[in-house]
Amino acid sequence: MDGRQSTWKEKVVDLLYWRDIKKTGVVFGASLFLLLSLTVFSIVSVSAYIALALLSVSISFRIYKGVLQAVQKSDEGHPFRAYLDSNIGISEELVQKYSNVVQGHVNCTAKELRRLFLVEDLVDSLKFAVLMWIMTYVGALFNGLTLMILALISLFSIPVIYERHQAQIDHYLELVNKNIKNGIAKIQAKIPGLKRKAE
Template sequence: MAEHSEESVLTEEIQQKPRGHDSSSSLSSGPDAEKPGPSPSVKVTPYRLFSRERPVHQVLGSGRTADVMLWRNKKISAGVLTGGTAIWALFELLGYHLLTLICQGLVLSLLIFFLWSKACTLINKSPPRIPEVNVSEEQAIKVASNMRNGMNRASGVLREMALGHDLKKFLAVIAVLWILSIVGSSVNFLTLIYITLMTLLTVPVLYEKYEDKIDASAEKAMTGIKQQYAVFDAKVLSMIRRRPPKAKKH
């Protein structure tokens, strides 16, 4: 009788449990319980050089300068490249001097316009129209204000680095200046300008064309640089930042 009463109690308890609970408990106790469900897709942002979030054309200003650097207008870009190469060859290969070129160019221009004006007077035609160039006070103030703001920002950055507030930027500027000093001792100023022009007309367009490959290589390089910097910071910079111990009072 006791066994019969126990079986009846168990039967009543099983009937009182909701079916959903049984199904969930059976699923949770099954072998598939340990397998997680499908995780929602997470959009991974690819690494971009200099942590940029905009296209290269927008980073360069989205104007005519960006169009020339990225060869959007091939005629203008080719003209700038050809003109820069001609000027560099004129001064470096032919040994011309800038002051001599400017003076002779002005003499030739004045002579052409003078003879043209006299010829028009003799044949009763209107003289050539030479456009007037007038720099307004507003434009001059705007240019001077932009130069002043740039100089103030540069002075502030140099002051912050000199006071040791930004150690990474300080080391980066020192490295860049050191590289420029080496380049400046090897080439003259005009050649340096020509190299800069060639760089601006080739590097951005090549980077835009092979953007994904360059960013992947840059990511690996930055990871290695960060690891090396962490070791350098732990062994050297931490000792520089460490304050000297205070002298004990007798």
Template sequence: MAEHAAEHESLLEKIVDKVKGHDSSSSSDSDDDKPSPGEAVTGKIFRLFGREKPVHKVLGGGKPADIFLWRNKKISAGVLGGATAMWILFELLEYHLLALVCHILILAVAVLFLLANATKFINRPPPQIPDLKIPEKPVLEFASALTYEINRGLAILGDIASGRDLKKFLGVIAGLWVLSIVGSWCNFLTLFYISFVLLHTVPVIYEKYEDQIDPFAEKALMEIKKQYAVFDAKVLSKVLSKIPKGKLKDKKKA
């Protein structure tokens, strides 16, 4: 009885302290300390894919994100222009990579050879040919990052195939099916170029108009969830209910 009375008194003290603290805080806070309506609204705004970081951080930050978001317009335009030139060269003009590399090497060696021999007639020193080497560290870092991403993708596919998340499984199947359809329309180089162009356009457009895109994406996501709930109730539940789980267990016991 004594312990119960002590617990009751401590509970009453906590309630009184909370009430007093709430009254003191509400009376002492000024209008300047209250969050503005804009801050309260932005805290509740839906963000695409549930992100909490800026688009620059989502893309990994650093120079690649600067290029995709056009922080330096000259570099971004140069990268996109180079990719476009390569696509036109290989896809439209049907040029081959090995032929291009050989022709570039032939041109470079011929120019250097002619310059080296021309300097003998004009009494000038021969051109200094740089010692060309591929640095080992960036290649190893790229290989390590690529290996990590491939292993992570394989782990995700294995987790999805284990049957733990039906929604994620159906999403992956639908995505691979759409990708297979797109792949039948164009070859890998064109698909890679389209993805490269999308990386240079979609993030920067979304970053500029995210306040208009996010509400529309929220409505679309709610509609997708609603349709999935209907599909789950009408189709998946019936299909799963027809699986003879009890008969299989009886057969195993027998």
């Protein structure tokens, strides 16, 4: 089970780092095309067009193979028989495994939100408030679909850029992180009641 999971993770990493340019290009291009289509058409229209395109290809191939078999007088059978006979059901173990993972994430998120909204730690709740305030401006500038397109482009470009320029990026990130920590420490020192409780 762990071997399959690590193989799956390796495949995702290979995809994001453009190890196989053809595979990554197909996945990235298809995903971007789908998201861009959704900006122009409704999800119902996009789904219907994709289904029609797939049906057109499979029906044409089925007819082509049928005509070829009739002309050659061969008895190859249905061209998609191997796929029709294969099992595509999801096992109960897989459902159980992923439902446990989802349940863990949901519980963890619920606890963290409760902690933030009920102000267990004032500094963390203020940081969350600032983040939500920034998100109001992001929401005003972009809709969810635009953010998904930007996230997809970032997902397929940032890992490669980071891999090529890791030393410089790490250096600047360390400087930014240091300045942010210094700024937060100064604010905490000046405003009473903002100091973190000793853990």
